[in-house]
Amino acid sequence: MTKQYSLKHIRNFSIIAHIDHGKSTIADRLLELTKTVAERDMQEQLLDDMDLERERGITIKAHPVTMAYEAKDGQTYQINFIDTPGHVDFSYEVSRSLSACExxxxxxxxxxxxxxxxxxNVHLAIDRDLEIVPVLNKIDLPAADPESVRQQIEEVVGIDASGAIACSAKTGVGIADILERIVTNMPPPKEPEDDLLRALIFDSHYDNYQGVMVYVRVxxxxxxxxSLIKMMATNKNYEVQEVGIFTPSEKPTDSLKPGEVGYLIANIKNTQDIKIGDTVTSQKNPAPLPLPGFKHISPVVFAGIYPVDSSDFEALRDALAKLQLNDSALHIEQESSMALGFGYRCGFLGLLHLEIVFERLQREFDLDIISTAPSVVYKCLINDGQVVDIDSPAHYPDPSTIESIEEPWVVCHVMIPSEFLGTIMNLCMDKRGSLEKTDTLSMDxxxxxxxxxxxxxxxDFNDKLKSMTRGYGSFDYEFDNYRESDIIKLEIKVNDEPVDAFSCLVHRSKAEAKGRSICAKLKEVIPRQLFKIPIQAAIGGKIIGRETINALSKNVTAKCYGGDISRKRKLWEKQKKGKKRMKEIGKVSIPQNAFMEVLKTD
Incomplete structure (x- = not known):
């Protein structure tokens, strides 16, 4: 039986931080200090339960936790910490988690x-009117400079940082101050205006025994x-089997009341039925309107994932289905390619999401897979007025029917040491970017x-940015809009036959350079045959790049010593006819590593 807290003794908060700024370590210290987790169960980065999260120092899946804290005023408070992923790919999930906090x-x-x-992420929090408490972590490091960072927070983020808490999550200094500040500075949940059930879904995960566990804030x-409940976005009805809170493991309770954060289980078989940001209400007496801010998440980046050995196709299908159970944003459809065989076309929220799914398939399911180069969704206006979404070169319509093509643009915030300004501006110009503004954060x-x-x-933008700034640059992007652009299909032909796995959609200004680099790469990796093989890059009917793989040839005139030249000519002529015949019936088989190499050229 858990204690019921009044609204004024509940606090809901989240932590906003960049990768590796100590968010998970602070969470560990808070759990220790509030004795939520017994010392024997404590381990580093307790809330990050994937090996991948621990290695990379990132949070991929959010984990809420409820703590009881006895403050200096003698009252006991229920503090709900809603952990969020920090990366831009998951910004919608972050925005829903922040909506669940004060x-x-x-x-x-x-x-x-x-x-x-x-x-x-701070802007997401400011837009939602959250009370923001600045915390300066890692003050025990010799390189720490709390004063200038305070100034940066005030100038860049625009919030008062004079009272920022200085702490060190590693040594535990200042952690008690954080808890006190949460209790004193952050407001309690608002009094509800009526008794109708409204609960915000901010995450979910799939449990093999109980089905989907839905994370809610009431x-x-x-x-x-x-309770008989109804999901407002999907219009589905369920009966609640169990409700509870996280301490960090699930702990069943009698009920969840306003302001509380917990989970509910209702025999839900499929994560696709649960939409993050949806509102849970009662079947008998539903709320008239859902909570604001809900939107359907659609994938932004697409890539094909194929098994290296075609006999692994079933294993790949099962692995993707299992990943999709816990990741409703992952979009999957089957496709086949002439060169790579059967595989899946997958949609992701962004590049980190793609990397994580790819790594989890390799690690957790021990699959040998390759992925095609990632592409984005283009909007194509056809002559008859309909708009088609294209996410792969295979779906590119006949060029004569295309009125215009629009591509997605993003607003990108790049933070760099000032000495690298020139090189980064060149990089962004190469990438067809336009500079909106420059802000000086500090001296350097x-x-x-x-x-x-x-x-x-x-x-490769992130890799280039990191190498050009010696690892000091960081960037973040958010979707801006679609703009009309000159996007064309670049086809690669080997021995006059188009190879669909190498085709791609590119901007016209980049097509020639890209076509030539692919041709040059293929010349290195395709083995020589007994006849000449032309490798061509083409746009429509126009060839824009070509390489030729020379034939393996036998010196047929080696046995002719001296004598008349006409004997040699006769032999060469005979050889030429043989080569011509061979070329007509010869097929070029492209080895698997050629696909790998070409994908790396990007």
Whole structure:
């Protein structure tokens, strides 16, 4: 039996931080200090339960946790910490998690200062009117400079940082101050205006035994075991089997009341039926309107995933289905390619999402897979007025029927040390970007705001930015709009036959360079045959690049010593006819590693 808290003794908060600024470590210390987790069960990054999260120092799946804290005023408070992923790919999930809170801790590394990701998520919190408490972490580091970071927070984020808490999550200094500040500065949940059930779904995960576990924050009304509930976006009805809170493991309770955060289980078989941001209400007495802010998440980046060995196709299908159970944003459809066989076309929220899914397929399911180059969704206006979404070169319509094509653009915040300004501006110009504004953060740090086409930054922008700034640059992007653009289909032909796996959609200005680089790469990796093989890059009927793989030839005139030249000519002529015949019936088989190499050229 858990204690019921009054509204004024409940606090809901989230932590906003850039990768590796110490969010998970602060969460660990808070759990220790409130004795939510017994010492024997404690481990580092307790809320990050995937190996991948621990290795990379990122949070992929959000984990809420409920703590009981006895404050200095003698009262016991229920503090609900809603952990969020920090990366831009998951910004919609972050925005839903923030909607479930009244306050947020803004954690900034006292040695590194404000980074790009912090900025994007802080704006999400400010838009939702959350009370933001700045925290300077890692003050125990020799490179820490809390004063200048305070100044940065005030200038860049625009919130008062004079009372920012200085702490070190590693040594535990200042953690008690954070808890006190949460209790004193952050407002309690608002009093509900009526008793109708409204609960915000901010996450869900699939449990093999109980079905989908839905993470909710109750805004008004009450939900208990046996309640008949309805999901407002999908219009589906369920009966609640169990409700409870997280301590961090699930702990069943009698009911969830306004202001509380917990989970409900209702025999839901499919995560697709649960939409993040949806409102749970009562079947008998439903709320007239859902909670604001809900939207359907649609994939932004597409890539094909194929098994290297075609006999692994069934295993890949099962693995993707299992991943989809816990990741409703992953979009899957079957496709086949002449070169790569059967595989899946998958849609992702962004590049990190793609990387994570790819790595999990390799690690958790031990699959040998390759992925095609990622592409974005283009909107294509056809002559008859209909708009078609194209996410792969195979779906590209006949060029004569196309009125115009639009591509997605993003607003990109790039933070760099000022000495690298020139090289980064060149990089962004290469990527067809336009500079919107430049802000000076401190003596040696700049914030550049660029508008860039999404397809230019999904391949190698991050790698180039990191290498050009020696690892000090960071960037973050958010979707801006679709703009008309000159996008064309680049086809690669080997021995006059188009190879669909190498085709891609590119901007006309980049087509020639890209076509030539693919041809040059293929020349290196395709083995020589007994006849000449032309490799061509073409746009429509126009060839824009060509390489030729020379034939393996036998010296047929080696045995002719001296004598008349006509003997040699006769032999060469005979050889030429043989080669011509061979070319007509010869087929070029492209080895698997050629596909790998070409995908790397991006």
């Amino acid at each position: 306050g947020a801790l803004l954690v900034v590394d006292a040695a590194q200062g404000v980074q790009a990701q912090t900025l994007a 805004m008004s009304g009450e939900v208990r075991k046996g 740090r700049l914030l550049l705001t660029y508008k860039l086409p999404l397809n230019e930054i999904i391949t």
